[in-house]
Amino acid sequence: MKKNMLKGNIVLLLWVVSLLLSAQIPAGYYEGARGKSGAELKTALHNIIKDPKVLSYGSGANSTWYGFTKTDVRPEDGTVWDMYSNNHVEFNGNSAAAGMNIEHSFAKSWWGGAKRTAYRDLHHLNPSNQQANSAKGSWPMAYVTGKKTFDNGVIKVGKSNNRPGGEISAWEPADEYKGDFARAYMYMVTCYEDYASDWTGNSVNQLDNNTYPVFEQWTVDLLLKWNREDPVSEKEKTRNEAVFSLQKNRNPYIDFPDLAEYVWGDRKNESFDPDAGSSPAIIHPVDGSIVDLGINTVNSQLSYMLNIKARNLKGDISLSVTDNHFSVSRSVLTKEEAERGVNVELTCNLADVLEYSGTLIITGGGLENAVSISLKAQAVSNIPALPATDITSEGFLARWVHLPSIKEVTLHVYTRDGDKILPLDGYPRQCFSEDQEAWVTGISYDTTYYYRVTSGDMGSNEISVFIPAPVPMISVASLDGDLNFSTEPGMASETKRVNITGKYTYEQIHVMVDEPFEISVDNREWFRQIDLSSAGGTVWVRLSDSAPEGEHVSELLLSSEEIEEEEILPLSGLVAVKKAFFEDFETGSKGSYASGVVTCSKGRWLFDDALMGAQNGDLKQGKKSARIRNGYIEMQDDKAGGIGTLSLYAGLYGSDTNGKLSIWYSSDSGVSWNLIAENIALTKTLTKYIYPVNISGNLRVKIENTGGNRINVDDIEMSDYRVSGVDDIGTSTVKVGVLNGVLWIEAPEKSSYSIYDINGVLVRTVTVINRTEVYGLPLGTYIISGKNVNGGVKILVR
Template sequence: MYCQNRIFITTLFCLLCFSSLEVDAQIIKTNTINRGVVDETQRDSSGFWVFNNSFDDLIIESILTNTIYGDSVLRFYINDSTIAVGDSLYISVLFTPKHNIEHIIPIILKTSHDEGAFGLEFEAQVQYSKTYYSSTQNLSESSLKSTLNNIISSNHNVLSYNVARDNMYATLDNHGGLVECVYTGRSASFNTRSGAVANNMNCEHTFPQSMYSSSPPMKNDIHHLFPSDQSANSSRSNHPFGVVTGTPNWSVGGSKRQGNIFEPRNEHKGDCARAMLYFVLRYGDYSNFFSPQESVLRDWHNDYPIDSLDEYRNNGIFGLQGNRNPFVDYPQFIDRISTLVGPTSAQVKTNYIVSEDTIKLVNRIPGSQISRRLIIANSGNVPLLFSNMNISNSGINILSGGSAKSLEPGEQFSVLLEYNSSNVYSNDSLTFQITSLSSMSTASLPIISKTKMDIVEPSSTDKYVVPTPEGLMFFNISGEETLQLFDFNGRLIASKSLSQGPQELYKWFISYPNKGWVRILRNGKVSICKFVK
């Protein structure tokens, strides 16, 4: 009678234990983090939970995302990259936006899970805290350029040249009674036009006034006027800005000139660049003076950021002229305008993110039908069509995501592959086509097998488990195992390490759920068995 029962138990358990190893593989319980409307000063964090409902420790290998105009605006904070079986982990996401645009950003978790990657989407609409620029929201290139021009032109109170210089010498560039030459660093104590003359100082027009016949309002616009030593101003003359590479003809205080190229000292490079950017945005490029310099001025604008004195000066000029320099308030505006001269359009970028450059399928004996998730995201700046997805091996099936999919920038989709884990893959690939309005290309991702932990199929001498009223009954125990009990959602309930020696029958006196899993570990091998009460 006992032998008959034993045979029945063995047969039943082989079916229960290895007919399926499936659990709910979705480890992230949300698809989207939506921050709503925020401004650039709101640096609070949000986040999401990751649940390990598998039978192994889950490792967050990396988190993939894209940039916004070259800036990484999402930062991720985790206490530990390894999540124990049945445990969970909160990943905090800090959003540090720079641009007042709609943000759609993919978040892709590469994990050690058999299914591979998991993804969600971050969404936010950013508005600038300075409402002066509210009409620029979600604009770029020509539309942004024309809108900014309208903003800084419409309320511009044109000052006389005398009033402009009076305020420059008395308040805007007077710090503690001293006025400093922007090119040489020489300072003098004065606060009037006559004091400037007495100290051999005068007014530098960053965009030379000879280019526009010294006409107002260009000549009088304080945004590009600065105090300068007379000799330095004379040496600069109407020469374009650039980098001096040889022996200079003139050099004082860090500024230098070689031939017709003038390079300001480092302390003024950023201010000089932003004054030029403002002038051309406001008035245009007289005599094609700016265009050949635009590249180096953009570099100086980025390399020498604004400081508190720049902000003080911008606020002061706003109080006098009624307009502001956008590139002082929000230096990042320049990232959304490819050129300030003539027609402008963004360079087309057809970049995309794939969660795996090489698709690594799990190989284990015995095999079963399992799945692997590949996530593809559009990290470029134009819509992309992903189509013609094919796999070279007919034994690997595309369960979902194989049809043509059009993605806007920031969007993502999943491709779920099904395969038999007992097979070894080495010379296979997944291919697909990427199409934009201006280009078409084909991607090919190699498919290989990676060895996973052994999951040992029960045999006549292996370990079996059956539920009893008092607990779980195990057969053929060596006494050196570690037993782990999980509920059906993969949550660890209890663990027990054995050390009592071999036993044909072993009963674990424990309260257990109506259905669940037992993982049996010994000598690096794992048996996973499902039970139903």
């Protein structure tokens, strides 16, 4: 218990520190929106935030799940912050957490799915409980006012009469997140304004195919209401900063909580000024918001810690409360305290059985108007039972308020047949009062249950719970790690297994892939589409033997007539000619710096004051890399065929701040050494360096740390020596040249090429379409690497 508390305290401390140190809006970031309003303002914002640098989708380094470890961590215990359920699930490194999906709050079927940037945009992606994800589907967002098909105490799914003209199917978030999702929806139609003509599917009840106002009027009214009633929270601000650090774009509706009014609301005819917030203001709590101290028995006390934060104050501020049942622990906060952020304690003495209301008033400090926060609390004479949460077809969570004088309560669960009460099997049963909740199982769906708790002469109110029918869902998991494949031209790749499970499903599950991937149910016959029974099964996936050379990105698509939203697993693959020499250090092990020979993936290496690094601080392409302290790594066997071009990845280990490497080659089996590159200064990012060697014969290479601090080296690649002195691209359709001091690259298809300087440092990456001129390169020698330029070609710009 103490260990868990310590962990939670540390996480909370780090979260608070992150708030204090969070980045500010870059100067001039919103300058393009100044003076605009309405449709013009929305388009200006689009031009500011479009083209986010999105991560890869799914699991792994620099993926969506890696992003969630930065953006969606509960500060109290370090678990995944799920806005679709009350579950507290531990993170699973950079892989999917148990029982969770990546949820597109703005449904992916509305705009084309995985083939578009919005599919990977963290500003509207959230980790979600699988069942809630499946239940939500691709329905519009609204109040659920009719029959519910899903309710887990956080989100509801069912019928809504919000849209004029009749009921629609919709989903509704919890009150505490309504503003979060409203601002995410506003962000999506702004950032992806250029998708306007593509809105499709179930978006028809929420969006129109235009750039303004985009939302149907009922949705405009709804989102503005939620934006006002659930103001921007510290969670949103922290998340916005975290996403900005990853994607380099922001959600402006979080940065400026009243911005929505200038685009769609009461101020859409007024000019927006991004600097309008320079006057004294209380940032938290928001003027007009409500603080609920909770519920307890009469003759007890309730307390609540409220964080107060201000900006641009001209002096101290004063705090006071109305209604003498309420009190506040501080009456004055200094300017410095308030601008830094400080907690004050609110209390309410519960003298009678009633609902208490009061007001916290904040004045002074140059505030133009007093800030008023509504306070409420409730005193009861019996045990308060609370509404059930986590309601599924299999069970629900019954809840009550713990009263300090009671150790145990009796939980009664039953159905009714007229006036007759029919207890559920196993009930009533005893529970510890301090648990405040108990799982109820063994139930039937499409049935209303009731529960109450008692202790001696005290009893609670009665809570009713309707159990919805099961929600059909498909769960999918790779049994063999990430679905990344590699092979050579003309050869099928290795196969990987994917387990697919249908739950509450009765229709077939359709499994599909696009070329050049293929799937099988027996690892022998291969197809692009197969159908599984409603229970699911295991399929094998691979790159086909007809896959062309190059990188391939696709997806494994799972669908069923019963399920609105398709399930998608990302696939990626690489088809490349076998490398003449490639050492990835994935084979072999060495855990100390003592000198020793290790047999690695490509051959034997002498590790002198070096080891095989597999820790979090080690920079690596796969699971391991070489870590060099004050020594070197040296090949113990010659490479036949000479060396045309040599490349490697290198960077600084852990928190080390200085590190350099030098590269040598030997043509006499290590008796003497010749310099290739000297004292290359490394960074904390694993960076690729490439060097032309152009030496024939039997050679070996040594890589030495000449900087004093630890470094990592990985993925050493060497091409064979060519008579031309560089890799032969004479048979390639790629051409490289210089005209009037400007480098040009010509390719028959759209491809990306990397340009390195003579020291092997990446200068620029360019996308070539037909013939592309690369302007702005200083005079010097450069190495161009990319598709059909095996190992790189050296060229002089002069």
